[in-house]
Every structure is written in structure tokens, then in C-alpha cells.
Amino acid sequence: MPLRKCVGCRQVKPQPELMRLAAENGQAVPGRHKPGRGCWLCRDASCAKAAVKSGAIPRALKGQAAAPELSRLMQWLTESEAAD
Numbered sequence: 001m002p003l004r005k006c007v008g009c010r011q012v013k014p015q016p017e018l019m020r021l022a023a024e025n026g027q028a029v030p031g032r033h034k035p036g037r038g039c040w041l042c043r044d045a046s047c048a049k050a051a052v053k054s055g056a057i058p059r060a061l062k063g064q065a066a067a068p069e070l071s072r073l074m075q076w077l078t079e080s081e082a083a084d
């Protein structure tokens with residue numbers, strides 16, 4: 001089972017428990033199979049908040065994308081399709 005580190009809580013978890021964000025056209029977008037640099041996040045509101053607040057998302061994406069709006073991120077976390 002591949003393990004990935006959440007950019008919110010920084011815990012390492014099995015990949016299926018996390019959603020992936022990828023840099024696409026300067027935006028962080030959900031997508032497990034999108035090419036390019038990505039970062040991983042627990043499907044958890046507290047991790048989403050922590051990741052946005054700390055600036056961990058643009059940092060993990062090497063500045064290739066800005067952090068998404070928290071409201072959008074929360075929406076993606078509840079949409080299972082968004083991670084696929």
C-alpha cells in the first residue's frame with residue numbers, strides 16, 4: 001500500500017485515505033491521476049483548514065499553484081469522485 005503524507009496534519013497515511021491536489025494552469029485542482037506535481041490531503045475539514053492556513057499547498061506544489069479557496073477544498077473533500 002503506497003503511503004502519502006498529508007499537507008494538513010503531516011501524518012503519513014495509506015494513499016486511498018487521502019485526496020490528491022495537482023497544479024494545473026496555476027490552480028490547485030483535485031485529481032488522483034493528473035500529471036505534474038501533486039500533494040495529498042486527508043478527507044478531513046481540520047486538515048483542509050490547516051493546509052490552507054499554513055500555506056502548505058502552494059509550498060508542496062513548488063509555487064506552481066495557489067491554494068484553493070477553503071470552501072472549494074471542503075467541497076472537494078466531500079465529493080469522492082473529485083479524487084479520482
Ligand SMILES: [Zn+2]
Nearest residue numbers: 006009042047
Ligand atoms: Zn491530514
